[in-house]
Amino acid sequence: MRRFFSPVVLSAFLLAAAAALLAGCGPGSAAASASANLASAPELKWDELIPKSWDPTKRYRNISLEALRDNDPRAIQMLDEMRAVWDNAPVNVALDGTAAKLAGFVVPLDSTQDGIREFLLVPYFGACIHTPPPPANQIVHVIADQAFKGLHAMDTVKVSGILKAARYASADMGVSGYEIKSAAVERFVPAQPK
Secondary structure, three states, X not given: OOOOOOHHHHHHHOOOOOOOOOOOOOOOOHXXXXXXXXXXXXXXXXXXXXXXXXXXXXXXXXXXXXXXXXXXXXXXXXXXXXXXHHHOOOOOHHHOOEEEEEEEEEEEOOOEOOEEEEEEEEOOOOOOOOXXXXXXXXXXXXXXXXXXXXXXXXXXXXXXXXXXXXEEEEOOOEEEEEEEEEEEEEEOOOOOOO
């Protein structure tokens, strides 16, 4: 049986993410200013990308999904309907155009001997590789400012840049609701417990 995940269930898988503020377009001090702002920026969490009023599971609450088998036409129809709703998931428009730093898992869209430059950033391990992919408001299309060597599928990274509301459809991996172009990418290292 395929599983249908609500934003509440997805939040259990979400990474603790960091947020950032990019700044500095002035000559000479741009890099130092951007680094200082990134270090002191507030955190952006994955559930902040979802509008508070959006609940894609409302229509399925009174249906016993456990009773349906994968080949049941009702299950297939519900999965198709859910996929359409998730692919068109609304974004949090308040975040459009803001500087952000977000941690997540890599789903490569390109790979060369120079490394990976374009990928989807997702909130939990296995997203976009297994069916169904997350809603569009839980996928960020990333185009790094330069190729990142040694990066593989499901590696964890922090991505920083300007978060834009923009749709990108990958034939195999799902639809993203956000993008970060010219993104800075670094490996994500979780904080050690004290």
